[in-house]
Amino acid sequence: xxxxxxxxxxxxxxxxxxVALRCDPISGHVSLFWYQQALGQGPEFLTYFQNEAQLDKSxxxxxxxxxxxxxxxxxxxxxxxxxxxxxxxxxxASSYGAHQSSYNSPLHFGNGTRLTxx
Amino acid sequence: AxxxxxxxPEMSVQEAETVTLSCTYDTSESNYYLFWYKQPPSRxxxxxxxxxxxxxxxxxxxxxxxxxxxxxxxxxxxxxxxQLGDTAMYFCAFIPFTGGGNKLTFGTGTQLKVEL
Numbered sequence: 470x471x472x473x474x475x476x477x478x479x480x481x482x483x484x485x486x487x488v489a490l491r492c493d494p495i496s497g498h499v500s501l502f503w504y505q506q507a508l509g510q511g512p513e514f515l516t517y518f519q520n521e522a523q524l525d526k527s528x529x530x531x532x533x534x535x536x537x538x539x540x541x542x543x544x545x546x547x548x549x550x551x552x553x554x555x556x557x558x559x560x561x562a563s564s565y566g567a568h569q570s571s572y573n574s575p576l577h578f579g580n581g582t583r584l585t586x587x
Numbered sequence: 588a589x590x591x592x593x594x595x596p597e598m599s600v601q602e603a604e605t606v607t608l609s610c611t612y613d614t615s616e617s618n619y620y621l622f623w624y625k626q627p628p629s630r631x632x633x634x635x636x637x638x639x640x641x642x643x644x645x646x647x648x649x650x651x652x653x654x655x656x657x658x659x660x661x662x663x664x665x666x667x668x669x670q671l672g673d674t675a676m677y678f679c680a681f682i683p684f685t686g687g688g689n690k691l692t693f694g695t696g697t698q699l700k701v702e703l
Contacts (some may be wrong), residue, residue, distance in 0.1 A: 500689075502689070506692075509695070509696075510696075511591075511678050511680075511693030511694050511696055512632070512691070512693050513693070514689075514690040514691065514692075517690070519688045525689055527690075528690070538682060549672070558668050560632065562632070575634050575637070576632075576691070578631050578632035578633070579629070579631065580629055580630050580631045581630040583630075
């Protein structure tokens, strides 16, 4: 596709509900990242995939957060039993290379999903 | 652990003027990359400019340039000839070259408003 696509753009969930956020990266991009951006803050790293392998999940805040990328393309971030502190914008990014900091492999971000937990 | 500090929550500038956004960082790494990202209301993070720490020369991209002071761990962004479309949130970000380089560390951002 032309860019990284995320859906839904907005999601309102009642506390305790499960949610699933989708990311469709640019075709052919090897690396995929999820970031969480709380209101008034910079994005914070959640997890990283290289193709279908989840190589780093150190940023996931709790075991209620789960991410997958089973075929190495589309990724889903799932949050179980949502809490109010989960309210944030969830950004997905992809890059062609396997090493994000490569000068020739910049990150392409999607427009994010704004999750509000009431 | 790395930290990135942006001490200016908000700034404003007149159209066609020049503005400088500040960023400092703390790291024990010797080689790393620094970035400035722009986030308009659409929420999409857009790369503005990037700098490799081992390069002495300051990066420049059209109206955007940086002042990279490695010893001082400072990485400021200068926007020349400001345009209304430059109005956005600007984030400074850091990534080490070692350890896979997969985690960007962002600052808290500076909201820039370009006024007529």
